[in-house]
Amino acid sequence: xxxxxxxxxxRGIRIALVFADPDCMRAGVGDALLARLGSRFPRLPIMLAAxxxxxxxxxxxxxxxxxxxxxxxxxMVELEIDLSRPPPEDAPPF
Numbered sequence: 001x002x003x004x005x006x007x008x009x010x011r012g013i014r015i016a017l018v019f020a021d022p023d024c025m026r027a028g029v030g031d032a033l034l035a036r037l038g039s040r041f042p043r044l045p046i047m048l049a050a051x052x053x054x055x056x057x058x059x060x061x062x063x064x065x066x067x068x069x070x071x072x073x074x075x076m077v078e079l080e081i082d083l084s085r086p087p088p089e090d091a092p093p094f
Contacts, residue, residue, distance in 0.1 A: 001083045005037075006076040007044070010067050016041035017071065018081065022050040022057050030059035039087045 005018035018037055024030050030048055037046050047060040047067070058064035 003081045003083065004078050005041075005081050006078050007041075008071055008073065008076050010070050010072070014044060015067075016044045016046040017073075017076065018046060018048055019051060020048045022053050024048055025050055025057040025059040031061075034059075034061060036083055037081070040081060 003018050003020055005016060007014055008017045009015075016037070018033075020033060024033050025048060033048060034046050045060065045062060047058055047062075047064055049059075049068070049071075050057040056068060058068050
């Protein structure tokens with residue numbers, strides 16, 4: 001599975017934002033995906049988002065409702081995340 005994501009800052013807090021299929025925006029499936037992404041974004045909270053849905057759907061281990069409208073993607077550097085490969089050993093600890 002290949003996803004796109006990056007680091008964004010909202011309310012002064014850096015979070016990992018990963019774009020995923022709308023089917024992943026629920027308990028169980030979303031939790032499993034968050035667990036798989038944890039090694040790629042150590043020490044950062046991770047939010048899943050399905051931006052092409054209206055309204056935009058999001059899922060995280062925290063409440064996304066207040067943060068979702070405040071996301072500014074203008075400064076986000078997009079990363080390709082290939083979950084079929086192990087995380088790079090030289091990945092920064094963000």
